[in-house]
Amino acid sequence: MAGHANADLAEAFADEPAFVPYLAAGDPDYEASLEYVEALARGGADVIELGLPFSEPIAEGSTIQSAIVRSLEGGMTPDRFFEFVGDLDVDVPLVCMTYYNLIYQYGAESGPRPFVERAAAAGLSGFVVPDLPAEEAGPLREACDEFGLDLVFIVAPTTRGDRLDQIMSQVSGYVYVQARLGVTGAKDDVSGQTEESLERIAEYDVPKAVGFGIKTGDHAERIVGAGADGIIVGSVLVDIVGDGTERGDSTETIAERLESKARELKQGALRGYEQRVPQAEGK
Amino acid sequence: MTQKYADGKFGEYGGQYVPEVLMPAIEELTDAYERYVLENEDGFMDEFRARLRDFGGRPTPTQYAERLSERYDREVYLKREDLLHGGAHKLNNALGQVLLAKYMGKERIVAETGAGQHGTATAMAAAHLDMPCEIYMGERDINRQRPNVFRMRLNGSAVNPVTTGRGTLKEAISETMRDWATNVEDTHYVIGSIVGPHPFPAMVRDFQAVISEEARRQLDEQTGGLPDAVLACAGGGSNTMGTFANFVDDDGVELYAVEAGGSSLEVDEEEGVAPNSASLSTGEEGVLHGARTKVLQDSDGQIMESHSVSAGLDYAGVGPELARLVDDGRVQAVNVGDVSALEGFHRLSQLEGIIPALETAHAFGYLEEHSEELGETIVVNVSGRGDKDLETVIEETEKRDIENAPSMAEFSGGI
Secondary structure: OOOOOOOOOHHHHOOOOEEEEEEEOOOOOHHHHHHHHHHHHHOOOOOEEEEOOOOOOOOOOHHHHHHHHHHHHOOOOHHHHHHHHHHOOOOOOEEEEOOHHHHHHOOOOOOOHHHHHHHHHHOOOEEEOOOOOHHHOHHHHHHHHHHOOEEEOEEOOOOOHHHHHHHHHHOOOOEEEEOOOOOOOOOOOOOOHHHHHHHHOOOOOOOEEEEOOOOOHHHHHHHHHOOOOEEEEOHHHHHHHHHHHHHOOOHHHHHHHHHHHHHHHHHHHHHHHHHHHHHHHHO | OOOOOOOOEEOOEEOOOOOHHHHHHHHHHHHHHHHHHHOOHHHHHHHHHHHHHHOOOOOOOEEEOHHHHHHHOOEEEEEEHHHOOOOEOHHHHHHHHHHHHHHOOOOEEEEEEOOOHHHHHHHHHHHHOOOOEEEEEEHHHHHHOHHHHHHHHHOOOEEEEEOOOOOOHHHHHHHHHHHHHHOOOOEEEOOOOOOOOOOHHHHHHHHHOHHHHHHHHHHHHHHOOOOOEEEEEEOOOHHHHHHHHHHOOOOOOEEEEEEEEEOOOOOEOOOOEOOOOOHHHHOEEEEEOOEEEEEOEOOOOOEOEOOOOOHHHOOOOOOHHHHHHHHOOOEEEEEEEHHHHHHHHHHHHHHHOOOEOHHHHHHHHHHHHHHHHOOOEEEEEEOEEOHHHHHHHHHHHHHOOOOOOOOOHHHOOOO
16 A cells, blocks of 8 residues: 555454445435434444535436435535534444535635645545546645544446556555446445456455445345445435435434445455455455 | 637636536547647647638627717727627537537537527537537427427427426526436537536637637727627527637636626525626535536525526536636626616617627627726627527517517517
8 A cells, every 4th residue: 555554444443344334414404414324323334424415416327316316406515514524423434425626615725735735634534536636646645644643545347457457556444446437326236346356456455345336235245245345325215315314204214214224235345244254254 | 729728727717617527528529629729739629720721600790880880989889799690609519519429439429408599509510510400408408499490390399398406598408418427438529618517618618719819819900909898698608608718818808798687686595596697706616517617506505596588598507718708807797787788689680780699699688788897999899799599589578668679569469
């Protein structure tokens, strides 16, 4: 990891496969969203990715786009987001997932430093920035190093060769393995590209978390069974929030559904791990 | 053919702010741009020029505008990009990129469109070069640019409505990027302006630079010299940069990028709405759609919803090269509002017998207001013709008190 390991993220992957759920902070409103994120922690989350909504989310499919619209309409802003992180009662590391313009614009001076400084003060552990490839990440990487935060990069099915080395020399915490081409969104199958992608990065010494399209405990089991150190799940959880909100279900009911879905996904990941462990012990 | 900024950085502007999944395709495109466009490998540029001539109808004339010249007591010349096949400058870029996609072995084209001019040009180029094509267009734009929707369909392209946000160009670009991220291995994204990640801003400028290459030569043939001022409307900035590219090094030629001032230059931060599209004049540095550039945004960095009576200028960002040229003082960023643009539309229609696109009409609005500051010889780029805008113009003219507009009351019932 080229000396970039900063915070406690990698540790969350140390003992068993990590379950990394995503929700957009403030979806559909501040108070309910606190409940939803805490429900994920109760359901077994090891790390939580919190979306700070940006108006032009070019890497998101329709599910997360809708969550972003709800959150923005609910009044979410970068400053409210940092308050939100402070108000959360969870004891797992939190990663901020957002787009570069919000990071770049924050604070009096332009550039990523004020945002990272504020994020560190709020207790965040790292960032995922879907529109920031390794080529443009220098200033953010520098600020993360200064304040002791991790910077997670996405490796796509199309990433190969020099690009892979360049990403792996900058990544810290965990690498986000994009399981399929396209944008975020729950799918009914496990992408055949997953195993190939995991193989391509097997030699790098950084936890590998697979995301894009994971929907069930069964998917989680197969992906961890294929060698992933963790699973990242967003859209299926966002759908629980979106559908429940639309139906007018109570915050409590929606939180229970999230907790139960989280448990299913975490258990699936653990089953996948058990399939691999005998092999590991046999070495 | 200019080769400036081949590294994709225009000072602090430009760059490649896109999801990792697209980066390998962008590297592949950069390589293709350098080989085929800059080096003319396999005679790419020769074929491009030949097709622009035979299919597109180039060169377009630079025409002396007698009555405007008389009105302003200046020599006014019109670069007639409205006479290019399809009725706008957009074909220069669309044909170049679809041809490049073929050279790259791509099998499918996607494109966004605002006013529908780029979508139309891409659909024509795709039919001409036998490539399957899908166009993303905001729902609001579909409603205000129906003739272009029909033209795209007639050329065999699929038109996919985009319903997110306000349903205009910004959302259409985001949605096309999502399609590209999903189908990146066999698909080329024909971006419609000098925006997006490198190499798009440089490549689109190079395809559009034929406008100023011709205009510079044609004006010299007619006047024996260079103009004092060159005017072009500016949304994303492709006709602007195409019209300026070969004049940038001519220090005596003033370059004016005329933006849409909309109904007001004020912004409503609470609602996230800027009732204009004047990102060069009023925007702040930010990152949008793959590039660092001047952007209409709120203090948090959320992108504002822009507005203009003309769909083609209705965009919250602008090409990074134009942002740089404005910061350098080489290009003057100016703007006129909806009313001035509508008056310009009617004026050009009546005085010169040319019905311009509403986008183009902004340049004529500025000419009317500032002709005395523009020197003796002025070139205005007529970026497109206005047939697509007739319904909008009649409706918007009736809503306002446009002094020089003819009455349409006796033909009630629409067109």
